[in-house]
Amino acid sequence: MSAGYTVDEWGPVHAIPTFHKAGAGERTAPFGTAEHPIPLIIDSDPGLDDALAIGLAAASPEIQLLAVTTVGGNADVTRCTENALRLLHAYGRDDVPVAEGAAGALLGSIVRATEVHGESGIGSTTLEASTNAARPEGAVALIARLLETHPEPVAIAPIGPLTNIALLLRLYPHLSSRISHLCLMGGSIGEGNTTASAEFNIIADPEAADVVFRSGVPITMIGLDVTHQALLDRESAAALRALGTTSGRIAAELTEFALDRNLEWSGSTTTAIHDAVAVAHLMVPDLVAVAPYHVTVDTTQGPARGRTVCDGLPYRLRRDGRQPNADVGIVIDRGRFERLLVDAFARLP
Ligand code: RIB
Numbered sequence: 001m002s003a004g005y006t007v008d009e010w011g012p013v014h015a016i017p018t019f020h021k022a023g024a025g026e027r028t029a030p031f032g033t034a035e036h037p038i039p040l041i042i043d044s045d046p047g048l049d050d051a052l053a054i055g056l057a058a059a060s061p062e063i064q065l066l067a068v069t070t071v072g073g074n075a076d077v078t079r080c081t082e083n084a085l086r087l088l089h090a091y092g093r094d095d096v097p098v099a100e101g102a103a104g105a106l107l108g109s110i111v112r113a114t115e116v117h118g119e120s121g122i123g124s125t126t127l128e129a130s131t132n133a134a135r136p137e138g139a140v141a142l143i144a145r146l147l148e149t150h151p152e153p154v155a156i157a158p159i160g161p162l163t164n165i166a167l168l169l170r171l172y173p174h175l176s177s178r179i180s181h182l183c184l185m186g187g188s189i190g191e192g193n194t195t196a197s198a199e200f201n202i203i204a205d206p207e208a209a210d211v212v213f214r215s216g217v218p219i220t221m222i223g224l225d226v227t228h229q230a231l232l233d234r235e236s237a238a239a240l241r242a243l244g245t246t247s248g249r250i251a252a253e254l255t256e257f258a259l260d261r262n263l264e265w266s267g268s269t270t271t272a273i274h275d276a277v278a279v280a281h282l283m284v285p286d287l288v289a290v291a292p293y294h295v296t297v298d299t300t301q302g303p304a305r306g307r308t309v310c311d312g313l314p315y316r317l318r319r320d321g322r323q324p325n326a327d328v329g330i331v332i333d334r335g336r337f338e339r340l341l342v343d344a345f346a347r348l349p
């Protein structure tokens with residue numbers, strides 16, 4: 001289903017000099033409906049925007065949230081796990097199992113984003129302790145068990161570094177066919193955020209990302225090009241707070257923490273809720289426009305390490321005998337995205 005956007009709408013988004021702007025194509029990702037919710041596992045490093053993504057999934061009848069697994073990224077993995085347990089508790093979803101995954105990358109030193117998300121990973125917000133504990137089997141084994149036992153293939157939304165997903169593909173290669181789609185937040189066609197080349201989730205573990213993009217599993221890459229259009233502002237935070245609920249307050253606090261940081265760092269009055277776009281794409285068929293690209297991950301040790309090299313130019317693909325291996329997000333309707341989030345949090349306690 002096309003999102004009905006035209007490439008011309010890239011204009012204000014792509015101030016960067018892109019030689020080729022792929023036309024919006026048909027999405028390959030499945031999407032859930034209230035009648036047939038999409039079975040989904042979220043692999044996450046909660047994380048300010050992760051927290052809103054998990055809330056969106058927890059509140060949406062289009063999503064059957066099977067599990068939240070954690071990976072070190074925005075904060076230490078133990079923090080991320082505790083955050084996931086406490087967020088699901090606050091959202092009234094103690095029924096969703098949590099399991100802890102990799103503390104750090106397959107290779108190289110551990111990369112963190114605590115300067116962005118705070119040492120806790122959730123800014124200055126404090127959450128009530130959960131009555132649940134993380135499942136002792138661990139993230140990769142839990143994902144594998146769900147893939148093996150669920151009656152239909154399961155979508156996975158990796159919204160942190162891809163270490164757990166790479167380990168899953170290497171430990172259980174026979175289960176890749178049980179993954180209906182990987183709708184991942186990460187990468188970018190253009191500039192990175194952690195470095196000029198690389199977006200955080202990819203540079204936090206480029207080797208893992210390389211395994212994933214080479215895997216042949218159907219992928220949608222929700223990168224910075226589209227997530228930097230998925231913006232909330234002070235009015236959004238006020239609308240969340242006005243819900244008068246615990247979940248609304250949490251979402252408002254997390255959003256305000258990010259807004260305060262962005263204002264201090266760059267004078268910006270908005271904040272991108274990157275991870276929630278990956279979840280939204282799996283529940284709203286025409287919110288995000290995507291285009292087909294061949295994505296390669298730079299795993300060198302130079303200045304381009306962690307870059308997702310996105311080639312959508314048909315001539316080059318034919319010349320080099322390459323096929324697109326991912327849908328890449330290019331446009332999203334900011335107003336619809338904001339309303340989707342606020343309406344979802346209105347359904348949470
Ligand atoms: O670059 C944005 C990504 O890095 C998001 O997943 C955010 O949570 C951080 O992990």
Ligand code: CA
Nearest residue numbers: 047050159160
């Ligand atoms: Ca994240």
